[in-house]
Amino acid sequence: MKYDVIVVGAGPAGAMAAKYAAQNGAKTLLIEEHASIGSPVQCTGLISTKALYECEVGEGIFVLSKIRGAFVYSPCGEEVCVRGKDIKAYVIDRKIFDRVLVENAVDKGVDVLLRTRFIGMDKGKISVISNGEKKEIEGNFIIGADGIQSSVGRAASLPRCEKFLSGIQFEAPYIPKDPEYVEIFTGNEIAPGFFGWAVPFSGMARIGLAKNPGLPARYHLEKLLKHPIVSSRYRGGRTEHVVGGIPLGPPRKTATDRVLLVGDAAGQVKPTSGGGVYMGAVCAKIAGEVAAKTSRGECGLVDYEKKWRRAVGRELDIGMQIHKSLGKLSDENLNEFVAFLNKPDIRELMTEYGDMDHPSVFMQKLIMSGNKMQLIKLFGVAVRTLF
């Protein structure tokens, strides 16, 4: 077996990278350690309309519900409604979604090997355990789309992401305030450094949180379930448990001799929401194209680094600064911040410029809205250095 490009990991980033490598003329193999695509799921499945567009799929059978906005709750219980003018996001079934993306790659000529785990590489070939047997596969270029733990990144001695959040979630019957709105819960007891959520679909919700390292995530989950809003809407029972990490802050280097990383493996995740499907897809398309062209000598892997950072690097940098600033807020500061967001002119700004994939746009408008002093009071000097 000899390929121009081997993609390790058949998540959204791997499927998109493989598709783009194949459609740019490379003989491409996609390998996945599990026996089926998209399983186990480690995701809330909330993805923006833009993410579907980037993944080049329409509103497929994987869409479970449509989301227009969010209710954000401060630690003291104040509610701010972030109202979208139209549908902003979808709640999807990630199992089906990931399979659709892999089918689309196969349609472009990608070969797929399931139950095939990457274990190492050496000059133009990778070693795998495939259906229990050790094998070697020749490949000129390797794309590591193998998620947060990235064995490919480790084998290539590429640096790791700046930080990791831990996430926990389950599904349960839930009566939301409005089925077109997700609910976001802030506070250092519920989710230190990040937030908790209830994402509704079909009479159910995915209830969970992500948080900075510290106490176990399940400790905070119990606190979230005791939140007055959650406890009044949660109908009991727990299925589809998810425990997983979220990488934030891409490493300074994501490509090296014959190897490049994409998606969670490269920390291409929005630091403000923990969502990785959109950024992963944007970068995977660049990765697939660059790997295919490099295998024909038309460019070099260094072009990958330049191109993906040009596409989303600034958004990720600003997102990381916002994440760090928000993470430092005390519950009192968070109460103040939510009260500030609840001002009618700020709510209007959110409706106009709120974009879950590009929060820097709203942040910029916020700073220019004449509220800079209040923001500096809350966030300190970080606001001054954002733009």
Ligand SMILES: Cc1cc2nc3c(=O)[nH]c(=O)nc-3n(C[C@H](O)[C@H](O)[C@H](O)COP(=O)(O)OP(=O)(O)OC[C@H]3O[C@@H](n4cnc5c(N)ncnc54)[C@H](O)[C@@H]3O)c2cc1C
């Ligand atoms: C609790 C939680 C909630 C989340 N919610 C959202 C959300 O609502 N929206 C959103 O956009 N993002 C969300 N995310 C993040 C999102 O799930 C990831 O960013 C996204 O799945 C990354 O895609 P990927 O293709 O890079 O990696 P993955 O989806 O992790 O895919 C990597 C693949 O590589 C395979 N693999 C790993 N190692 C090997 C190996 N050695 N050999 C072969 N195969 C291997 C894995 O089996 C897997 O299939 C959430 C994450 C968590 C933890």
